[in-house]
Amino acid sequence: GNSVTQMEGPVTLSEEAFLTINCTYTATGYPSLFWYVQYPGEGLQLLLKATKADDKGSNKGFEATYRKETTSFHLEKGSVQVSDSAVYFCALSDLSSGGSNYKLTFGKGTLLTVNP
């Protein structure tokens, strides 16, 4: 079956530091990959996505590149802000067994805290 593994947190950084959150996946098909962000007390929001190998998703200064050869989709940001403090989820979407519906599989989430 499909699975997503992301680095365990929590991750604590100072403002303007470089961020990397690792994400690797296993999938039987050709998945699309996503990063979602969850701010305290809220639901998840889509941060960025990539639908095929070598695609780069980007949004709000965050980037992630779909690497099929290493089955990875690491999240990066060059200079984090206090407002980036949140939980980040890596996820993949692939056709479920039977091939009729797409199923989303989430990683366990990584808590990021950015201090001023």
Place this chain on the structure above:
Amino acid sequence: DGGITQSPKYLFRKEGQNVTLSCEQNLNHDAMYWYRQDPGQGLRLIYYSQIVNDFQKGDIAEGYSVSREKKESFPLTVTSAQKNPTAFYLCASSIQGTNSPLHFGNGTRLTVT
């Protein structure tokens, strides 16, 4: 603005009582989902529905029930059979049959004592 509304934000119940969590969307999405979130465990799928009057069990459906009588609404009932009901519950929707991202509500935090 289109979106997903979950209510209430906080819910408290006594053990042994059934409780229903509301989820309404005005995005015209066919597919709707319920997830449970526990600390350190990520999101686990409870139930999902692709179309009105049809739904399927997810990975942790035991102790839960749903209905889908209208496209806009997908309520979740946490029954007294659910052994550990205290959790954060998230409802989501998406365009059916595509690889589109999920849109999430802001969640309901259920506490059962």
